[in-house]
Amino acid sequence: MSTSAIDLSLPYKKRVDDALHNQQLKVALDRATGRMAGQRVAAMGAVDAPRLRAQVRQMKEHVLRTWPELLEQLETQVTANGGHVHWAKEAADLQRIVVEIARKANVQKVVKAKSMATEEVHLNQALQRAGLKVVETDLGEYIIQLAGEPPSHIVAPVIHRRVEDIAAIFQRELDMPPTLDPQVICGVARGVLRKEFLSAEMGISGCNFAIAETGTCCIVTNEGNGRMTSTLPRVYVVVMGLEKLVPTVEDAFLQYQALCRSSTGQQCSVYLSMTSGPRKPGDVDGPEEFHLVLLDNGRLDMLAKGYGEALCCIRCGACLNVCPVYREIGGHAYGSTYSGPIGAVISPNIHLEVTDVDKLPYASSLCGACRDACPVQIDLPRMLLELRRDVVEAEGATLFDRAAMQGFSKMMQSRSSYESAGKLGSLASNVLARLSGGNLTFLPGPLSPWTASRDLPPLARHSFREQWQQRRAARKQIV
Ligand code: SF4
Known part of the structure; x- marks a missing residue:
């Protein structure tokens, strides 16, 4: 018989993949989290x-x-x-x-x-x-x-x-x-x-x-x-x-x-x-x-490391019930006693026997639904971002990341290079999107993880500044 259970001995990525393809799990999670979230709002x-x-x-x-x-x-x-x-x-x-x-x-x-x-x-x-x-x-x-x-x-x-x-x-x-x-x-x-x-x-x-x-x-x-x-x-x-x-x-x-x-x-x-x-x-x-x-x-130690806000948690579970990630993959995919947004903050901080714990802060869309639902107003997205920073600091940025950040920094220092980069990005992304038949479904090299699990819309053909000027000119003509 097919079940809603996930094999916990699998590595993190495989557990997440299995959860995403488990229809029984999806039914169970949809029923329960939807009901609990609605009851909380009322x-x-x-x-x-x-x-x-x-x-x-x-x-x-x-x-x-x-x-x-x-x-x-x-x-x-x-x-x-x-x-x-x-x-x-x-x-x-x-x-x-x-x-x-x-x-x-x-x-x-x-x-x-x-x-x-x-x-x-x-x-x-x-x-x-x-x-x-x-x-x-x-x-x-x-x-x-x-x-x-x-x-x-x-x-x-x-x-x-x-x-x-x-x-x-x-x-x-x-x-x-x-x-x-x-x-x-x-x-x-x-x-x-x-x-x-x-x-x-x-x-x-x-x-x-x-x-x-x-x-x-x-x-x-x-x-x-x-x-x-x-x-x-x-x-x-x-x-x-x-x-x-x-x-x-x-x-x-x-x-x-x-x-x-x-x-x-x-x-x-x-x-x-x-x-x-x-x-x-x-x-x-x-x-x-x-x-x-x-x-x-x-x-x-959590307090000393700057994650004391998470110690205000009263374990109500509201952040799990509204989290779009938890609602898709359920608790076992996290591999930790504490799952969902609060689990992704607590698990890397307290002493748990959890493998892949550094992946958990990335199990979030940072949409802020958890913060809005939390009865203690805990800013979970802020701490998830800080944990991501900790991971990068501990592991060190890759060569690609460093080069990309240096390039970005240079580009932002000059208006002409910012506008040229925007035009180039728009041209390239629109050509690639046309080849893919709509959105970008494939990016090359180190950018490929971005499109591995989501499509990317192409950049606008005209920048915001250009569109603004066009609208003002059109309005002037009408007046
Ligand atoms: S909603 Fe807030 S108090 Fe409730 S479990 Fe999540 S972090 Fe803790």
């Missing part, structure tokens, strides 16, 4: 969106300005609440810390709520190597765990799969009778996962935001699995990127509103689970042990 349109975006931006900038103090405040509060705080510099540190927590607590089985930070550091694989059973409990994550795939979207991990694909996975892995009814498919998953929740000794989740003033870790979900992960097992571990901070409870609800409206187009999520530490005497539920693991993995 939900943000129902509030004073410019004001909300400006407030969230201001708050996140404040977080970055007072980052060390807020992290210390968070640690103090979590500890005062009876929890344990751990600091992980790199992925290996985080893996070691969580495995040690599990060993000390004699854990055999772990249930997990959705977490991009744990995907980033391959925590599941580390826990499995340590002999633990790990079960993803977000429905999308559970499906891709069964399929042996990583997530392809930061909010909707299984966005690349159609219901037909998911039914086939459930038939193969869970002996589900043939059906395409989403209710039945969900019911099968619910039956399996409930048993896992009741027998797991440890729950692990990510963290949408942690409140520094109270030491509270918040997870935003629609399925209830986050609530069960954080309350049923006797040990609860939260894995959080260092930047997922908000100073106050008021700020938490500001971010919550922007997140729900921008990601799924909801006024509020079905669940907002807030954990401030282990169960206290008299509490009806909650874990006996609570651990917060704070992950750096390159985030502090």
